[in-house]
Amino acid sequence: MKALKSLRLQIGIFGRVNVGKSSFVNKITSQSVSIVSDVAGTTTDVVEKSMELLPIGAVTFLDTAGLDDKSELGEKRIEKTKKILNRCDVAVLVTDKNELEELENDLIKEFNNLKIPYIVVLNKQDNNLLKKENYLVTSTYTDKNIIDKFKKELIKILPDDFINTPKIAGDLVNKKSVIVLVVPVDKEAPKGRLILPQVQTIRDLLDSECITVVVKETELKDALDSLKNPPALVVTDSQAFKIVSEIVPEHVPMTSFSILFARLKGDLNEFINGAKQIEKLNDNSKILVLESCTHHAIDDDIARVKIPNLLRKKTGKELNFEYFTGHDFPEISGYDLIIHCGGCMTNRKEIISRIIIAKEKQVPITNYGIVISYCLGILPRATKIFS
Ligand SMILES: Nc1nc2c(ncn2[C@@H]2O[C@H](COP(=O)(O)OP(=O)(O)O)[C@@H](O)[C@H]2O)c(=O)[nH]1
Numbered sequence: 001m002k003a004l005k006s007l008r009l010q011i012g013i014f015g016r017v018n019v020g021k022s023s024f025v026n027k028i029t030s031q032s033v034s035i036v037s038d039v040a041g042t043t044t045d046v047v048e049k050s051m052e053l054l055p056i057g058a059v060t061f062l063d064t065a066g067l068d069d070k071s072e073l074g075e076k077r078i079e080k081t082k083k084i085l086n087r088c089d090v091a092v093l094v095t096d097k098n099e100l101e102e103l104e105n106d107l108i109k110e111f112n113n114l115k116i117p118y119i120v121v122l123n124k125q126d127n128n129l130l131k132k133e134n135y136l137v138t139s140t141y142t143d144k145n146i147i148d149k150f151k152k153e154l155i156k157i158l159p160d161d162f163i164n165t166p167k168i169a170g171d172l173v174n175k176k177s178v179i180v181l182v183v184p185v186d187k188e189a190p191k192g193r194l195i196l197p198q199v200q201t202i203r204d205l206l207d208s209e210c211i212t213v214v215v216k217e218t219e220l221k222d223a224l225d226s227l228k229n230p231p232a233l234v235v236t237d238s239q240a241f242k243i244v245s246e247i248v249p250e251h252v253p254m255t256s257f258s259i260l261f262a263r264l265k266g267d268l269n270e271f272i273n274g275a276k277q278i279e280k281l282n283d284n285s286k287i288l289v290l291e292s293c294t295h296h297a298i299d300d301d302i303a304r305v306k307i308p309n310l311l312r313k314k315t316g317k318e319l320n321f322e323y324f325t326g327h328d329f330p331e332i333s334g335y336d337l338i339i340h341c342g343g344c345m346t347n348r349k350e351i352i353s354r355i356i357i358a359k360e361k362q363v364p365i366t367n368y369g370i371v372i373s374y375c376l377g378i379l380p381r382a383t384k385i386f387s
């Protein structure tokens with residue numbers, strides 16, 4: 001509820017009277033906001049309902065009166081409904097028939113004119129044999145997956161700017177806080193520069209008015225000793241986590257760059273839940289590794305050597321790895337775990353939509369950084385600050 005109204009995604013719900021618009025909103029918000037009734041036109045005004053639609057972010061549903069409302073105040077309501085069009089970022093047209101009526105087609109024309117992305121929800125599937133490609137076919141009475149289905153369609157049409165993008169680290173600490181970044185300069189480090197996640201974290205902390213101290217692990221203790229107070233947060237490369245966690249006192253929050261970026265490029269909770277499935281893997285388990293691009297800029301063998309080795313060592317199981325590279329989403333049924341790449345070359349929207357599909361198909365999903373942290377045994381301490 002903290003998000004400003006203007007930052008919330010406004011979702012307008014449109015359609016004829018009694019198609020189930022209010023039932024749909026109620027089902028999604030899981031609360032009785034609007035009056036659901038079979039007497040035509042009971043939603044007398046626009047009803048707003050805000051919620052966190054995770055992992056997409058803050059949304060407000062604008063439940064409108066039916067467009068064909070013929071009751072006394074109908075005309076006024078229709079006017080109001082049309083005004084709502086100017087306020088919404090995306091639209092949902094709810095219908096209960098396979099063929100759209102003229103009025104509904106007019107609405108779609110209006111969505112297109114105003115460049116409002118939209119979803120058509122074909123409701124009351126329990127009543128009829130409803131079927132229509134590109135429509136979200138559902139029943140607010142019987143469909144248990146209605147929320148996941150809706151999220152999946154929503155993310156497809158969602159403008160990029162509406163994907164809730166967290167800060168990298170600046171939101172975890174107060175302004176003027178001291179943050180220590182530990183950057184090992186080993187043979188894997190590029191010559192003469194820092195890698196992108198380190199640079200981006202520094203920039204994020206500058207934007208957040210923090211005081212950033214950057215050291216190698218060898219200077220960490222001296223850096224801590226030189227500070228008047230303990231830092232608000234220590235961020236380290238996963239590889240140095242062990243040494244760093246011995247130097248940093250237990251009460252000082254600590255995390256890794258990979259975990260910060262798992263949050264930035266995905267959904268930290270889902271990835272952590274996914275990693276919890278690792279202990280259930282067996283010799284026959286099939287793991288799908290998803291790489292968003294063919295060019296792995298950071299470490300060539302992370303997916304094919306480093307992660308399989310870590311996982312086999314951790315589980316003591318054979319494990320079977322398969323790989324998929326690219327922006328499409330392959331068939332994922334039958335896999336026991338999906339491990340997504342860090343996604344440095346892709347956007348949050350793509351990864352979030354994959355997480356939603358994986359969830360729908362009940363395949364656990366995690367990512368490189370979280371798997372590595374899990375295998376190194378650092379996940380609990382490194383994620384404490386987010387809880
Ligand atoms: N059979 C069936 N009836 C539904 C479904 N969803 C809503 N209804 C019913 O349709 C009527 C109108 O629903 P309501 O949500 O008030 O529609 P609105 O006018 O579009 O907001 C109510 O009697 C609902 O119980 C559904 O999935 N299946």
Ligand code: SF4
Nearest residue numbers: 297341342343344345
């Ligand atoms: S982490 Fe993913 S997006 Fe980044 S280079 Fe590797 S495969 Fe490509």
Ligand SMILES: [Mg+2]
Nearest residue numbers: 021022034043
């Ligand atoms: Mg209604």
